[in-house]
Amino acid sequence: MNDDKTMLYHANDLIFELPARLKDKTMHMFTLSDDGASEFSMVVSHAETQPGEALEEFGARLIQEMMRALPKFQLRHNLDAVLDNAAALDLAYSWRRDGIFMHQRQVIALTQGDSPGSTRAILIAATCLSAFSDEWSAAFDRMLASVKLRRPLGAAAQLAQATPAPAPAQPFIFALSERRRLLHVFGDQEEACRKTDAREVEQDAWAFFDAGGRPLQARFMVPNSGSLWRKSGSYVLEAAAPGSTALGERLIPGLMLQGGGAGLPFASIAEVRTHLQGAGGARTEG
Structure with missing residues (x-):
């Protein structure tokens, strides 16, 4: 050398x-x-x-x-x-x-x-x-x-x-069922996809949003089976098309919060709303 x-x-x-x-x-x-x-x-x-x-x-x-x-x-x-x-x-x-x-x-x-x-x-x-x-x-x-x-x-x-260091990003996912008047908070996308029924997702019974309240859409990797045993498929979440409604505009009256475990800081819908206002996720531009 x-x-x-x-x-x-x-x-x-x-x-x-x-x-x-x-x-x-x-x-x-x-x-x-x-x-x-x-x-x-x-x-x-x-x-x-x-x-x-x-x-x-x-x-x-x-x-x-x-x-x-x-x-x-x-x-x-x-x-x-x-x-x-x-x-x-x-x-x-x-x-x-x-x-x-x-x-x-x-x-x-x-x-x-x-x-x-x-x-x-x-x-x-x-x-x-x-x-x-x-x-x-x-x-x-x-x-x-x-x-x-x-x-x-x-x-x-x-x-x-x-300047003070920003808080570490939290990768949680919101899942909204307007029919049930229920908002889930999951720790990440993997948990959201695993715990939300793929057949209901295919029927648009659930709407998903990232930690800032921006809308997500499901993309099926394995389709739901129409067989006798009704086997569920699998899906991933990705950014929704422009013009989709943000979570802040879909927090309807009477909505109940499900979630808020370790690392998920929300105890009420009011706290979610405050978070979304700070994250700029109350409204989505078309």
């Missing part, structure tokens, strides 16, 4: 002089067991960004790569978040592996790269062998809240000093 330049490298248990030409492919993995599949696991890694690439652009590129690489890939949500006062993305998705669906949440933020003016992405991914339980969702959220970035971007650090 002709290049004698080195950089001081910090690992978990040691610090050493590393030849600058070597690329850092460090990955930290945490599991519940020594052997075999783990009910919950977490991996911290990083990836190089392209010159001038913004966080949203990196996230879009990552999603495209996963769509090509992971069988039956389904994006559950793609939300803005905050990691140690830095802008971040919170992705949730599933894919099929060895006959079962794996479920993953991944939070991404940009940090300073090794060369002046460069950036790289830090990726924190939690994986479950089945849908995330409330226990593991809460454990992952607590870990994220404790993160301190060693090399935050300068602009992000200055912004954090100048």
Whole structure:
């Protein structure tokens, strides 16, 4: 190796002089067991960004790569978040592996790269062998809240000093049944799709909205069966067509709230209405 330049490298248990030409492919993995599949696991890694690439652009590129690489890939949500006062993305998705669906949440933020003016992405991914339980969702959220970035971007650090950090985005989903006069609050899209009957969804008995009250529409991945056994299909939620009515305009009198568990802060329809006004989701433009 002709290049004698080195950089001081910090690992978990040691610090050493590393030849600058070597690329850092460090990955930290945490599991519940020594052997075999783990009910919950977490991996911290990083990836190089392209010159001038913004966080949203990196996230879009990552999603495209996963769509090509992971069988039956389904994006559950793609939300803005905050990691140690830095802008971040919170992705949730599933894919099929060895006959079962794996479920993953991944939070991404940009940090300073090794060369002046460069950036790289830090990726924190939690994986479950089945849908995330409330226990593991809460454990992952607590870990994220404790993160301190060693090399935050300068602009992000200055912004954090100048203004209070926004609250982390909550990926909850509203499900409205006007016929039942009932508003459900689910922890995320996966829970909403799992707990709302697909046949009723197909009959437009439920209307869905994101955390800001913006309307969502169901797209069926597996159609409902018309057979004797009436097997339900499966669906995902995506942004509704322009002109769809926002949740704030559909909070009819007499509506009852169902939900408000851990991390879901609403105790009444009045609190939902106040939240939507603050989120700008009371009205949708056509």
